Amino acid sequence: MNPKPLGDTAVTRRGFxxxxxxxxxxxxxxxxxxxxxxxxxxxxxxxxxxxLFKAGAPEDYPDGSITFLEDERVxxxxxxxxxxxxxxxxxxxxxxxxxxxxxxxxxxxxxxxNRDGAVVSGPAPRALTWFxxxxxxxxxxxxxxxxxxxxxxxLIL
Amino acid sequence: MVPHHLWTWxxxxxxxxxxxxxxxxxxxxxxxxxxVSSLLLHVQPAKVNRHAxxxxxxxxxxxxxxxLFFILIGTGTLLMFYYVPSTTQxxxxxxxxxxxxxxxxxxxxxxxxxxxxxxxxxxxxxxxxFYTGAYxxxxxFNWLVGVGLxxxxxxxxxxxxxxxxxxxxFWAITVGTNIAGYAxxxxxxxxxxxxxxxxxxxxxxxxFYALHVIVLPAIGGLGVAIHMWRVRKDGGLSRPDEPVxxxxxxxxxxxxxxKSYGLMELAxxxxxxxxxxxxxxxxxxxxxxxxxxVLFLVVVAFVLFLAIFWNAxxxxxxxxxxxxxxxxxxxxxxxxxxxxxxxxxxxxxAVPALIVTALVVLPYLDRGREGVGVWxxxxxxxxxxxxxxxxxxxxxxxxxxxxxxxxxxGWVVPWRTPPPAMEGH
Numbered sequence: 129m130n131p132k133p134l135g136d137t138a139v140t141r142r143g144f145x146x147x148x149x150x151x152x153x154x155x156x157x158x159x160x161x162x163x164x165x166x167x168x169x170x171x172x173x174x175x176x177x178x179x180l181f182k183a184g185a186p187e188d189y190p191d192g193s194i195t196f197l198e199d200e201r202v203x204x205x206x207x208x209x210x211x212x213x214x215x216x217x218x219x220x221x222x223x224x225x226x227x228x229x230x231x232x233x234x235x236x237x238x239x240x241x242n243r244d245g246a247v248v249s250g251p252a253p254r255a256l257t258w259f260x261x262x263x264x265x266x267x268x269x270x271x272x273x274x275x276x277x278x279x280x281x282x283l284i285l
Numbered sequence: 286m287v288p289h290h291l292w293t294w295x296x297x298x299x300x301x302x303x304x305x306x307x308x309x310x311x312x313x314x315x316x317x318x319x320x321v322s323s324l325l326l327h328v329q330p331a332k333v334n335r336h337a338x339x340x341x342x343x344x345x346x347x348x349x350x351x352x353l354f355f356i357l358i359g360t361g362t363l364l365m366f367y368y369v370p371s372t373t374q375x376x377x378x379x380x381x382x383x384x385x386x387x388x389x390x391x392x393x394x395x396x397x398x399x400x401x402x403x404x405x406x407x408x409x410x411x412x413x414x415f416y417t418g419a420y421x422x423x424x425x426f427n428w429l430v431g432v433g434l435x436x437x438x439x440x441x442x443x444x445x446x447x448x449x450x451x452x453x454x455f456w457a458i459t460v461g462t463n464i465a466g467y468a469x470x471x472x473x474x475x476x477x478x479x480x481x482x483x484x485x486x487x488x489x490x491x492x493f494y495a496l497h498v499i500v501l502p503a504i505g506g507l508g509v510a511i512h513m514w515r516v517r518k519d520g521g522l523s524r525p526d527e528p529v530x531x532x533x534x535x536x537x538x539x540x541x542x543x544k545s546y547g548l549m550e551l552a553x554x555x556x557x558x559x560x561x562x563x564x565x566x567x568x569x570x571x572x573x574x575x576x577x578x579v580l581f582l583v584v585v586a587f588v589l590f591l592a593i594f595w596n597a598x599x600x601x602x603x604x605x606x607x608x609x610x611x612x613x614x615x616x617x618x619x620x621x622x623x624x625x626x627x628x629x630x631x632x633x634x635a636v637p638a639l640i641v642t643a644l645v646v647l648p649y650l651d652r653g654r655e656g657v658g659v660w661x662x663x664x665x666x667x668x669x670x671x672x673x674x675x676x677x678x679x680x681x682x683x684x685x686x687x688x689x690x691x692x693x694x695g696w697v698v699p700w701r702t703p704p705p706a707m708e709g710h
Contacts, residue, residue, distance in 0.1 A: 166478075174482040198606045220629055221463040223456065223608040235610035236460060237626040238694035251626055 179274040185267055186211065186285055194227060202259065202271060203227075210282035213271045214245055215257040225256065232256065244279045255279070316568040326574070330517060332566040333573050336658065337522035342417070345580050346410035350438075351509060352584040353403035357441075358502065360396040368448065370494035372487045375450035376602045383599065390596065397597035399588050400442055404617050407438045415672050418657045418665055419523035425648035427515040430508055432644045437505045439617070444497035446615060447490060455603035456612040458493070459485050464625065464633030472634075484605075525658040610692045619686030620679050626694050 181200060189195055189206040196203055196216065201224055203214040216224050216232075223236035231242040239250030246255045260275040261283040269283070293309040295301045302308055305323065310316040317331040336342065367386055368378050382389035411431065414420055420428035447458045462485065466476035481488030516522065567573075600609070614622045624632025656662025661669055691697030 169481075170478055171481050171488060174488065176482055176484060176486065201606065221460045221625065221633075223459065223612060224606055233693055235608050235693055236456070236612040237622075251628055253629065 180272045183269040183271050209285045211261050212282055213259045213261045219254040220252040316570045319570045329569055333569050334521055334565055336524035344413055346406055346413050348580055349584055350406040352581050353399045356399045360392050363392050370490050379449045379599055391592055394592035394597045395588055398591040404442055407435050417660055420648040421657050424519045428648045430512045434508045441501045444493040447493045450603050452600040452609050456608045457614050467630050467634050523658045611694050620682035623682045623686035
């Protein structure tokens, strides 16, 4: 192809297709690389504790007790023949809350929660999460951290 | 033979000349050649304006940041020979560095203190550039590069924070990544991407390690190169406008050609180095080189001094159940943590985003040409006041978060009760 003289700005059909195909191919290549890179960095498998776990037999928990399960970062509450499970993870920035006389408090930024997990004061945007508690066939409490329930939903035995 | 003579003798030998290309410079021509014929020295101009050499103007803060970056690369590389980014091994390796490895504690001390100093130096450098109006045309883009380097510095510090895998590391990163989760729309996904999962664990440690030892240092190194390149291309360090000389008002082609330095000295804009009154300029060799060397030695000496007398803190092994009370971020994030204790969205997302946006648009909004190259110029009283108020608020929040916050992030009075456990104590 003969080089065109400088300053010739007329667009030929071939030139137009070459340019537009070039831009399309280039954009596609950059976008595909970017998407593939981000997708590569998002893990498909995580090596973390299961969301669904057994929390022992109901008899293990005395009446009126609030028990902290360290590995799962939850409290198991028993009153009479009712069972509930409360997340110990602060809804503010993920610290583990401690029990206090009137409920729970977070040591990191000072959020205070009452016994139902509702926010009393502090920066926490939401109440602590209650998890679904069920009973397995072999008479064990089963907590599903993937399923949130209202604070007044109990497992009644 | 005194060392100076030893050096000039070696530089003038056959071997010395083969290494340095130019022998010990005796004339101004050779002083220029010494600068431009060395890979390391040619980064800098052959001649430099007197104003740029004034320590009272620049305070040397950019160079100090760069030297600390060098120290961090050196000590960081050494630490990599022993460190293992594994949740089961990392903490033991820190203990090994403290008690088993020869000079391990010392190298870690240097790395930690240089990191703190670099954050401080970069912040102060930014303040200096603001107060002297040095971000104004034609230096707007270099201010942007500087903002990028500032964020890279914070990112390096934040990712390095997790690596010891102690209590401080684990909970500072737990809090920090949860803050990212508050970002609108992309927040939860961003948090998952940063951690490589839902909680701070092995995946997060691996990711932070990769970011800390290769990704962010590479970005920082490239940024520094662009930053320094632009300092030269934009006409050297900012300085007040000078009366235009005859030579400068002439077209470039008519400039005198009997200069001892070449076209590489041409810089864009209204402040080219050539054409200036020669009295304003001195040869970089030795005026600039000597000052830089002295400053480098001062910075190294100061880091060594800190590393000898103060040990880098290492708390207990990370306990994923019990956060320390109070759990505190490093000092440069404590102002934000104080804000976060009121509202995670405002303190963790909105205010930082506003600060970064303001820094980015600043040189394009503040287009006045007055007051460049002068500290606290009269013409810039409004800008100076606004910036100073912002800095004062940031300092106040940091002081409150550091000294006046105790267990459960409640108020404490530092001079009545023992202060909360802080870094360096």
